[in-house]
Amino acid sequence: MKTLLLIRHAKSDWADMHARDFDRGLNDRGRKDAPLMAGYMAEEGFVPDAFVVSDACRAMQTATLMAAEFGISVDDIDWRHELYLASPRTLLAAIRSTAPHIKTLALLAHNPGITELVNQLCPAAAIANVPTCGIVTLSFDMQNWRDADDSAELLRFDYPKSLD
Numbered sequence: 031m032k033t034l035l036l037i038r039h040a041k042s043d044w045a046d047m048h049a050r051d052f053d054r055g056l057n058d059r060g061r062k063d064a065p066l067m068a069g070y071m072a073e074e075g076f077v078p079d080a081f082v083v084s085d086a087c088r089a090m091q092t093a094t095l096m097a098a099e100f101g102i103s104v105d106d107i108d109w110r111h112e113l114y115l116a117s118p119r120t121l122l123a124a125i126r127s128t129a130p131h132i133k134t135l136a137l138l139a140h141n142p143g144i145t146e147l148v149n150q151l152c153p154a155a156a157i158a159n160v161p162t163c164g165i166v167t168l169s170f171d172m173q174n175w176r177d178a179d180d181s182a183e184l185l186r187f188d189y190p191k192s193l194d
Contacts, residue, residue: 032170035136038144040064040163042088056091063163063190064092068099078136084113093138113139118147128175152182164189
């Protein structure tokens with residue numbers, strides 16, 4: 031059995047309209063929501079054994095805030111440039127490359143790829159949009175991540191406003 035947390039980065043800052051998209055950081059709400067969501071997931075018993083993250087600024091900031099709540103060292107986060115605005119195919123390749131001993135994997139990236147991947151892996155989920163700092167938790171009846179396919183079961187769909 032494998033558990034996958036698909037996470038969209040927290041709310042980003044649009045104050046500097048001249049900043050490159052890749053370099054945009056989090057706004058105040060994003061900085062508040064990231065530890066809130068990770069803390070909630072940890073309380074619910076969902077703590078990743080591995081954390082794979084886009085290296086865009088907003089994703090890195092989200093992951094750093096979440097790692098503290100998950101009890102993960104920032105040094106143990108797997109930062110990957112190819113996850114920036116990645117297609118579902120690229121995201122799935124990252125999942126399938128995960129070592130078999132990892133039971134719970136968290137992958138943090140961007141829309142539309144995250145939402146599209148959720149619906150590819152779990153067609154029954156029918157999620158129209160994973161909002162910023164949203165976490166979709168899926169379960170797979172498999173022993174090896176390379177076998178990840180469209181057979182996932184939706185365990186939870188959490189996002190900041192759902193905790194209000």
